[in-house]
Amino acid sequence: MDSPRRGWQMVVVPTERVQPIPVDDRFWQPLGMRASASFKLDFTDVTVQHDDLLGEPNRYFEQPYFSGGAIRFAAVQLGGASALFDATRRFLADMHRLDDVLQQTRLAELAYLIESGNQWLRSAGDKTDQWLADQTDPATIVAYANMTRTAIEAICLQVMPLCERCVGARGLLRPHPFERIHRDLTMYLRQPAPDATLVDIGRYVLTNPTAAHALWT
Template sequence: MRRTVFNKDHEAFRTMIRDFIAAEVAPVYDEWEKAGHPPRDFYNKLGELGVFGIQVPEEYGGAGETSFKYQLVISEECARAAVGFGGYGVHVNLVLPYLLKYASEDQKKRWLPDFISGDMMMAIAMTEPGTGSDLAGIQTTARRDGDHYILNGAKTFITGGVLADRVLVVARTSPATPENRRAGLSILAVDTKSEGYTVGRKLEKIGLRASDTAELSFTDVRVPVEDLLGEEGRGFEYLTHNLAEERLGIAVSSYSSAAAAIEFAKRYVQERTVFGKPVSSFQNTKFVLAECATEVEAAQALVDRCVEALDAGELTPADAAKCKLFCTEVEGRVIDKCLQLHGGYGYILEYPIARLYTDARVTRIYGGTNEVMKTIIAKDLRV
């Protein structure tokens, strides 16, 4: 079906991103996976390319583009090459919406120029050992002490945490109440050079190996009051405001990877011969690819519709949950089938389908597990 979400500007941007990936990422991506992250100067290259500032208003040095469609293009092109941009996704798709919505004018002037250039990479620290998707269970504390907060606690599974220069840390600034477990949470933008701030283990993952994930700990870290994001005690409200966009970003990545898997499988089965025939000539191959193509077409339609809704300010938490649930499940099924078509070679890391397979598994977990997505959808159905 004809796709209508992109215009000529998006396609020109796509060409630029595709060329950049071919020149700067694909040739060295294996090295990034071994290191566990891109080299630090890669983020400055992204800054020079202008991708960090696409959605930043012009008065702070950005392009002032409000559409999410440019992020959709980047996701599709990364999946097409079976690569990633390390901490890029967290920096732009998770952190930036908080800064644009809740940062003060002074904070925007202080942070956004370096954010755009890549001189200051940012991450967000919500998850704690033992809490998982239960944000209301956060135990990290930030006690007010004059013109500073004293931060103590620990976080885990923090994407971009190894190389981050500043991290949005969700902490409890006052106790929860019996009536509201979500009360008392605040967001502090913590300078990672602060005394008492420690990057613990760099976690070894089965997938997304070029994206650093770390444990963080805070021991009496002094955070200036002017680095409080928004108002004290409204952290949970702020987090839920951005969760729909975060979950759409995961859905976009999942759909893109599933679409890329089909292309990798098509190329493989056309080149590989079995019993003197191309693998593509067998009915099973044709039927499997037909099933995959149909599911991906449906996922693409849902993604496109949700991106349009986000751009219009109409994407609901339930709709984002539906999109994440559907696209991540499709991703898992499609990539598994496409790997099967590769036979034994699908299990070998030099083939991109293997990378897509291991990278895909986490999408049904982070951003809220798919079980949580079902709960959100069911609540919206009032059942």
């Protein structure tokens, strides 16, 4: 396509007009999420027209929508932690361990960790909706979304070993549901650029003179 456009451009590949595109899925051998699929496609010699372009250049990376989307995958991560919590309770019930004081203590900690995650997600959703409506500085939305994803990851990483201690080696054996959920969550927690995310949060709060109690109001 002969076009003066510059930057990252989203395209709807016209599969109905081109030769079959080579697909390679051999690289996708994940630890968890084995029911998922990922492919490498070779677009060599594929020509697109102006009508195949989706949006303007660099629109895909437009903030706050690009980084703000982290709230969605954080919700999925916490859903995995919640599923692990439920699988742990079922396991303990089946093993008649519900009266074990040490197990009760661990379940109490798991309960407040997961509820903390729920509160993060509710706050992030409500604030983002309001900030978008008010046309708040995108940097504020991105920083809060980054805090949310970081907090949820930390919560999940606390939930997982607590659940492991509850069920022991027996719960980590197939075909127990706990094993699959644990494996899937381990994989899905590995989202891109966690260090850059922390740097972004720190930069935002260091350059914002607002008092701590009013940073996110």
